[in-house]
Amino acid sequence: MxxxxxxxxxxxxxxxxxxxxxxxxxxxxxxxxxxxxxxxxxxxxxxxxxxxxxxxxxxxxxxxxxxxxxxxxxxxxxxxxxxxxxxxxxxxxxxxxxxxxxxxxxxxxxxxxxxxxxxxxxxxxxxxxxxxxxxxxxxxxxxxxxxxxxxxxxxxxTYALYYNKRMFQEAGISKPPATWGELVAAGKKVSRDGRWGLGAEGGQLANNIHQAFVLGKQHGADFFDAAGKPAFTSDGAVAAVKQYVDFMAKDRIIAPGNAEYGQNQSLRDFANGRTAMVLWQAAATTFAADGMKPSDWGVVPVPVPSGRPGAGRQTNSMxxxxxxxxxxxxxxxxxxxxxxxxxxxxxxxxxxxxxxxxxxxxxxxxxxxxxxxxxxxxxxxxxxxxxxPLPQIPDEAQFETSVGTAIKDLFADAAAGHPVTTASVRARLAAAAQQMAK
Missing domain, CATH: 3.40.190.10 (Periplasmic binding protein-like II)
Known part of the structure; x- marks a missing residue:
């Protein structure tokens, strides 16, 4: 979607x-x-x-x-x-x-x-x-x-990782990242002088869920148990959400302003050369509408810990x-x-x-x-x-609302300079689970 x-x-x-x-x-x-x-x-x-x-x-x-x-x-x-x-x-x-x-x-x-x-x-x-x-x-x-x-x-x-070829070349990055460690390293090289490594849309609840779901898979978490009940505070789910928010809070490769971004704002930043990478669904037509030529950007699979996408913990897209x-x-x-x-x-x-x-x-x-x-x-x-696929359960829409909002609030914390810790992530996700139960 x-x-x-x-x-x-x-x-x-x-x-x-x-x-x-x-x-x-x-x-x-x-x-x-x-x-x-x-x-x-x-x-x-x-x-x-x-x-x-x-x-x-x-x-x-x-x-x-x-x-x-x-x-x-x-x-x-x-x-x-x-x-x-x-x-x-x-x-x-x-x-x-x-x-x-x-x-x-x-x-x-x-x-x-x-x-x-x-x-x-x-x-x-x-x-x-x-x-x-x-x-x-x-x-x-x-x-x-x-x-x-x-x-x-x-x-x-599906999602892919789009990258700006010129910004990579100017930063001395020889190849696009295949692992998250490589993505963070590349992002830090280009995050200077008003430019940032990675774009995000912290105000978009569904986008927050999409990214957290994929990282959850990579951490061995599904956000719901076998009975379809929320498992938002499992170690894997907490680690996944923290990893995503930490791109801003800890790694500082996402601009603080992205915490409030709505639909397609990260794509405009990418097209205008303010951001070197963006995780997105099919984006070629949007880039063209914003004036980018196909030769300006490259695309590779979303990173996974091993660098080799596949099933299970190597899932790299919802x-x-x-x-x-x-x-x-x-x-x-x-x-x-x-x-x-x-x-x-x-x-x-x-x-x-x-x-x-x-x-x-x-x-x-x-x-x-x-x-x-x-x-x-x-x-x-x-x-x-x-x-x-995201969980095919009747409560899926409420999952997007509750957990997506929790991630939005965590991005707001990061943008304001407040600590984002394992405990604070778990607390936000626990509140989301309580909201699901109402």
Whole structure:
């Protein structure tokens, strides 16, 4: 998923569960999965490009293509990530939800638990060409284990380490870092004269979670136990969060101002030469929009302790991405399935993922040479070899809120010069666990 704002899962479940029986997709009242609007669909797309208007330019011609093929007109609305989840909640309470919508893949289990979304059982998968067309890692982030997925993978994303080639050269750094020790050493070499080694967005709760989750994996921690209960204060979880915040508090390679950064601010610093490295999902299109040429930057896998990414403790990315879902009570179920089939067709998967710099979750589309460039190859190999999904549990959204806020507060401590210790990290995470229990 892209970086976004989340709301507590209790609110999400309560509102959606209350509204699901009366939630109607499309533009007319009613529901029940009928086809009383067979020639129209409403589609809420997430903002994937540099801005909303860029997405409209990308998607507009494709929707016209779908209309020519099927006779079904699609009304498009592109919704920025900070607003999308709240828009979903408002739509369900009003009974005027879209037929088809994009969701961040980390929401899958939370939304699945409400019963608001169409389950992708064998029949529904058959209508779009079959489940086997999709890469297994992408399917792992579509809902709780043992249940029919709540959505279908659309764009797959992973994190990578982007670095400024000129800043590395000027600092005498001969190769990009493969371990965290090498990253800290490189960051210290460039952190001078108003420049900093690494960018972060301490004000973005989801980004905080993504980084802590990966470091948690490397420390042997999952943040939840086998029963799905919070394990935020385990030694591994505490060590992971402290390691991330220490890039500012101890290593001093992240600027104190990053403690308050919101969406994409670290990318602008990178593009403007104020920061030498940034950990991000597919970023090529954003760099280009900010004036960077491909030759200005390089990309390598996110570091791991051994320098060799893989599974388990060598995990180096959360499995990010966008899923496409259908409201169960759409007025045009047949049309909605046709539209999902269109979006996940080999041709559209190649086109859309090329445009956005993401990786197709459809296996056949990954064979396109565009996904074997240096930057896309790093993302594709991370997706298949060393990425793991965030916990697919109903409380995942609340996890992002509570622990993401704890990390935000720890960054604020670091920026203010207050000590960040193992004890202070454990205390923040203990408070987050108590918040989850309410």
């Amino acid at each position: 892209r970086i976004l704002r989340v709301v507590p899962v209790s609110a999400l479940v309560a509102v959606l569960a209350a509204a699901v029986s009366g939630c109607g997709g499309g533009t007319s009242p009613g529901g029940g999965g009928s086809n009383d609007s067979p020639t129209t669909l409403t589609y809420w797309a997430s903002n994937q490009g540099p801005n909303v208007e860029a997405d409209k330019k990308v998607l507009g011609p494709e929707l016209k293509k779908f209309e020519r093929q099927t006779g079904i007109k699609v009304k498009l609305e592109v919704i920025p990530w900070p607003d999308l989840l709240n828009r979903i909640l408002a739509a369900t309470t009003s009974g005027q939800g879209p037929d088809v919508l994009n969701i961040g893949n980390t929401w899958s289990a939370s939304l699945q638990a409400t019963g608001a979304l169409l389950p992708w059982d064998a029949k529904n998968f058959a209508a779009i060409g079959g489940r086997d067309r999709f890469a297994a890692p992408a399917l792992a982030a579509t809902g709780a284990a043992g249940k029919d997925p709540a959505a279908v993978p659309l764009y797959s994303l 499995l990010a991405g966008i899923n496409v879902a259908v409201f169960k009570n759409t007025h045009n179920l047949n049309g909605a399935r046709k539209f999902v089939k269109f979006l996940t067709s080999d041709a559209e998967q190649r086109l859309l993922n090329k445009t956005y710099g993401s990786i197709p979750p459809v296996k056949a589309a990954q064979r396109d040479p565009a996904f074997d460039r240096q930057d896309t190859r790093v993302l594709r190999e991370t997706l298949t070899r060393s990425a793991a």
